[in-house]
Amino acid sequence: MYDLLIKKAYAYNIGKNKDIAIHNGKIVEIREGIPETAAREVIQANGNLVAPGFVDCHMHFDKVFSLGEKDSKTLDAAIEEFYSYCNNIKEGEWKTDIKRRAKEAARFAVQSGTTSLRTHVNIEPNTDLQGIEAMNELKNELKDYVDIKITSLPSFYDEPEAQAKRLDLLEYACKNGLLDFLGGALNIHDNWEDLTEKIFAIAVRNKLPLDFHVNESDNPDIRHFEQIADLTIKYGYEGRVSCGHVTALNAVDNETAARVIGKAKKADLNIITLPSCNLYLMGRGDKQPIRRGVTRIREFLEAGVNISYASDNIRDPFRPIGNGDMLEEGLLTAQVAQMVTKSELETVFRMGTLNPAKALQLQDYGLAVGKNADLVIFDSDIVSDALISQATRRYIIKKGKIVAKNTKTTDIVF
Numbered sequence: 001m002y003d004l005l006i007k008k009a010y011a012y013n014i015g016k017n018k019d020i021a022i023h024n025g026k027i028v029e030i031r032e033g034i035p036e037t038a039a040r041e042v043i044q045a046n047g048n049l050v051a052p053g054f055v056d057c058h059m060h061f062d063k064v065f066s067l068g069e070k071d072s073k074t075l076d077a078a079i080e081e082f083y084s085y086c087n088n089i090k091e092g093e094w095k096t097d098i099k100r101r102a103k104e105a106a107r108f109a110v111q112s113g114t115t116s117l118r119t120h121v122n123i124e125p126n127t128d129l130q131g132i133e134a135m136n137e138l139k140n141e142l143k144d145y146v147d148i149k150i151t152s153l154p155s156f157y158d159e160p161e162a163q164a165k166r167l168d169l170l171e172y173a174c175k176n177g178l179l180d181f182l183g184g185a186l187n188i189h190d191n192w193e194d195l196t197e198k199i200f201a202i203a204v205r206n207k208l209p210l211d212f213h214v215n216e217s218d219n220p221d222i223r224h225f226e227q228i229a230d231l232t233i234k235y236g237y238e239g240r241v242s243c244g245h246v247t248a249l250n251a252v253d254n255e256t257a258a259r260v261i262g263k264a265k266k267a268d269l270n271i272i273t274l275p276s277c278n279l280y281l282m283g284r285g286d287k288q289p290i291r292r293g294v295t296r297i298r299e300f301l302e303a304g305v306n307i308s309y310a311s312d313n314i315r316d317p318f319r320p321i322g323n324g325d326m327l328e329e330g331l332l333t334a335q336v337a338q339m340v341t342k343s344e345l346e347t348v349f350r351m352g353t354l355n356p357a358k359a360l361q362l363q364d365y366g367l368a369v370g371k372n373a374d375l376v377i378f379d380s381d382i383v384s385d386a387l388i389s390q391a392t393r394r395y396i397i398k399k400g401k402i403v404a405k406n407t408k409t410t411d412i413v414f
């Protein structure tokens with residue numbers, strides 16, 4: 001007897017009229033005509049889309065819902081505003097504060113169909129590993145509802161001696177299993193080249209993959225992106241390194257961009273575009289035309305580079321709006337990238353599901369027998385319509401269990 005049976009699904013990348021049987025958290029059978037009596041619980045998909053859950057591969061769970069009074073408008077101002085939020089938290093309350101806000105964000109993510117996510121967590125001189133520890137506690141608390149992967153986002157605004165202490169802290173966090181990825185927004189610091197070398201070395205020593213913020217700027221400088229591609233190849237880390245933002249790629253000439261995108265392909269980098277946040281923060285110095293601040297999505301796709309979109313920030317100084325909803329972010333990405341034909345929308349959908357699953361190295365992900373039953377049942381039958389209509393996600397299933405349901409009712413008089 002199966003635990004759960006989904007009847008008459010439009011199974012993502014498989015086809016119509018499929019029944020999906022789930023047992024012990026795994027997909028055990030996908031075919032037509034599995035009898036309803038074969039399972040303890042049956043959900044009728046009524047011909048609608050059933051797809052693997054969204055994978056939100058770049059979030060900031062320690063920053064969510066920290067919006068103050070100010071309207072930040074630039075990346076530098078947002079960083080400053082977040083520090084002023086942190087400084088107002090009472091001594092000893094940092095972990096509780098992060099967990100409270102992060103749990104709310106996790107509820108936003110799960111109810112909109114995210115089944116796995118990756119969050120950056122700041123490491124500051126005054127908080128050390130408190131944020132990382134809080135996130136590990138939450139990761140464990142929520143493990144039956146959503147997979148949370150943790151990446152470090154250390155600050156290096158201080159002197160070399162203090163920086164060295166933070167690097168030791170990172171090494172300690174790796175050795176104690178507190179991190180799934182190592183990262184940082186290193187190019188905002190003067191000694192970014194040296195810091196990047198050091199972070200790479202820690203990752204290699206501890207056999208951890210990497211996830212960087214890279215060249216999130218309007219300036220025509222993509223040396224950091226190039227350095228990461230070079231180091232990835234040098235250390236044989238192909239496929240294990242993510243690069244978020246890379247907005248500066250817009251500011252360089254086409255020839256330079258093509259050369260560096262070729263290098264990214266060779267290094268098998270995982271690119272993450274964050275349109276919602278960068279539309280808000282980039283191009284602030286422009287009068288008209290105002291640049292979009294979004295990386296070269298089409299060129300990466302054409303070069304065969306694994307590119308995903310993600311939601312980045314939720315109602316904090318870096319983006320005062322946002323719902324952590326990957327279907328909403330998908331439609332925004334499609335509009336910004338001017339990719340709205342049926343097949344282009346299918347590509348965008350992949351950028352929120354299969355592509356980020358590859359970036360996160362999720363081995364048990366996908367709609368196939370033997371994979372984790374992390375699924376979303378939509379109220380649309382095809383991917384493009386799910387994006388266009390912002391379909392209701394009727395059921396969100398994590399490891400074979402229903403973790404969220406949504407309904408939509410409309411009364412109209414004509």
Ligand SMILES: [Zn+2]
Binds near residue numbers: 058059120
């Ligand atoms: Zn970010």
